[in-house]
Amino acid sequence: MADKIKDAKIIFVVGGPGSGKGTQCEKVVTKYGYTHLSSGDLLRAEVASGSERGKQLQAIMQKGELVPLDTVLDMIKDAMIAKADVSKGFLIDGYPREVKQGEEFEKKIGKPCLLLYIDAKAETMVKRLMKRGETSGRADDNEETIKKRLDLYYKATEPVIAFYESRGIVKKIDSELPVDEVFSQVAKAIDAL
Numbered sequence: 001m002a003d004k005i006k007d008a009k010i011i012f013v014v015g016g017p018g019s020g021k022g023t024q025c026e027k028v029v030t031k032y033g034y035t036h037l038s039s040g041d042l043l044r045a046e047v048a049s050g051s052e053r054g055k056q057l058q059a060i061m062q063k064g065e066l067v068p069l070d071t072v073l074d075m076i077k078d079a080m081i082a083k084a085d086v087s088k089g090f091l092i093d094g095y096p097r098e099v100k101q102g103e104e105f106e107k108k109i110g111k112p113c114l115l116l117y118i119d120a121k122a123e124t125m126v127k128r129l130m131k132r133g134e135t136s137g138r139a140d141d142n143e144e145t146i147k148k149r150l151d152l153y154y155k156a157t158e159p160v161i162a163f164y165e166s167r168g169i170v171k172k173i174d175s176e177l178p179v180d181e182v183f184s185q186v187a188k189a190i191d192a193l
């Protein structure tokens with residue numbers, strides 16, 4: 001089954017909470033016809049389904065912690081297989097959150113050809129998340145959880161960037177700029193593939 005996705009382009013989209021990953025991915029979907037898979041959205045869909053697994057996930061996410069690796073990976077893989085025939089490529093948004101997740105992804109699914117590092121200052125991310133929290137309805141868009149998510153990002157996720165830098169596939173994107181200017185950097189990186 002996983003054979004079908006072996007030849008598809010896989011792009012990891014990594015950045016802190018509120019850095020603008022989802023915003024940029026939506027624009028890539030429109031321009032390039034890629035499939036956008038946000039690990040957070042997949043997990044939130046499971047929570048919304050009201051399943052037993054969803055309830056356990058919600059408790060973890062509300063605390064700003066990482067959910068078990070196999071759960072996320074299985075969800076991403078199932079979603080990729082479902083889209084394999086129609087997709088030009090995959091944007092994997094919000095994953096890997098830690099180096100181990102990247103290693104497991106490559107074992108079970110395939111290798112990324114690019115890592116988009118969506119970079120914004122902590123202060124900017126907090127500001128954007130607090131604003132998003134006014135309307136998002138997300139249980140983790142509150143001041144206390146935001147702080148934990150940022151700490152975890154710097155501790156667990158930044159090493160992911162270093163790991164893939166050694167492979168030469170990291171493209172750093174300045175996400176302090178207006179959305180369209182951020183996107184022109186993203187488009188340049190994708191056009192160069």
Ligand SMILES: Nc1ncnc2c1ncn2[C@H]1C[C@H](O)[C@@H](COP(=O)(O)OP(=O)(O)O)O1
Nearest residue numbers: 017018019020021022023128132177178179
């Ligand atoms: N370049 C930019 N300038 C200003 N606001 C931005 C921006 N990119 C995203 N935003 C806004 C949209 C959202 O309300 C919030 C978080 O963006 P997001 O795409 O949901 O981030 P992420 O998916 O990385 O958590 O910030």
Ligand SMILES: [Mg+2]
Nearest residue numbers: 021022038040
């Ligand atoms: Mg997002």
